[in-house]
Amino acid sequence: MLDxxxxxxxxxxxxxxxxxxxxxxxxxxxxxxxxxDKKNVVFHLHPNGNGYVYxxxxxxxxxxxxxxxxxxxxxEDELRTILxxxxxxxxxxxxxxxxxxxxxxxxxxxxxxxxxxxVIYDNELWNVxxxxxxxxxxxTYKEAKEYLIxxxxxxxx
Numbered sequence: 293m294l295d296x297x298x299x300x301x302x303x304x305x306x307x308x309x310x311x312x313x314x315x316x317x318x319x320x321x322x323x324x325x326x327x328x329d330k331k332n333v334v335f336h337l338h339p340n341g342n343g344y345v346y347x348x349x350x351x352x353x354x355x356x357x358x359x360x361x362x363x364x365x366x367x368e369d370e371l372r373t374i375l376x377x378x379x380x381x382x383x384x385x386x387x388x389x390x391x392x393x394x395x396x397x398x399x400x401x402x403x404x405x406x407x408x409x410x411v412i413y414d415n416e417l418w419n420v421x422x423x424x425x426x427x428x429x430x431x432t433y434k435e436a437k438e439y440l441i442x443x444x445x446x447x448x449x
Contacts (some may be wrong), residue, residue, distance in 0.1 A: 293365050296339045301373050305333055308379060318343075326382040327416060328431050333378045335360060349432045350377050401445040409445055411436055 294302070300319075303309060308319040309393040314336065321334035330346055337343035342365055348359025351372065355361055363371060397413040410421045411433075420427040431435040440446075 294341070294368060296341045298339070298368065299337060299341065299343065299366075301355075302368055303337065303375065306375055307352065307381065309375075321449055323379055323382050328382050330382060331380070334363075345371075345374050345378050347378055347381075348375060349434050350381050350419070364423060365408075369394065400448045401440050402442045402448055403446070408443075408448075409440065413442070 303321055304311070306321075308323055309324060310323055310324055312320045314320050316338070318338050319334070320336065322331040323333045324331060327350040333346055335344040335346065344360040345358050345363055347353040347355050347361045347388050353361045361374065364376070366374070399411045401409045401411060407422075409427060412419050412421065413433070417431040418433050420430070420436055421442065425447050428436070428439060430439065
């Protein structure tokens with residue numbers, strides 16, 4: 293487990309992250325070039341060594357409801373890896389790769405009442421349409437898919 297100074301040193305080694313001081317001696321680190329609304333990559337790094345990294349949609353990490361992973365017990369390699377993945381996932385290339393990893397840019401979903409929704413990748417976002425009406429917009433395909441499943445829809449074959 294790294295102490296605060298070691299974590300700080302690893303995080304500061306990423307020139308694309310900008311340090312922001314927040315309350316109670318905590319630090320946030322923002323990726324100002326983010327292609328998403330999210331800019332914070334590291335949240336509330338505290339002098340006691342606790343802190344969080346935004347990792348929603350990144351395979352291999354279990355996140356809380358805000359998309360955060362606690363990094364308290366991370367090794368240097370683990371911290372570097374999650375930071376690299378988090379920055380890449382928020383980059384324009386990363387958002388496109390996550391969204392189109394399966395080669396999907398358009399799908400029709402239906403429910404048991406035979407209602408249909410159309411999912412279309414457009415301008416780096418996933419839009420869900422009910423006919424001509426926009427039903428929702430999502431940053432990743434995974435988020436759109438989770439929404440559709442929660443609403444009782446499944447992809448048509």
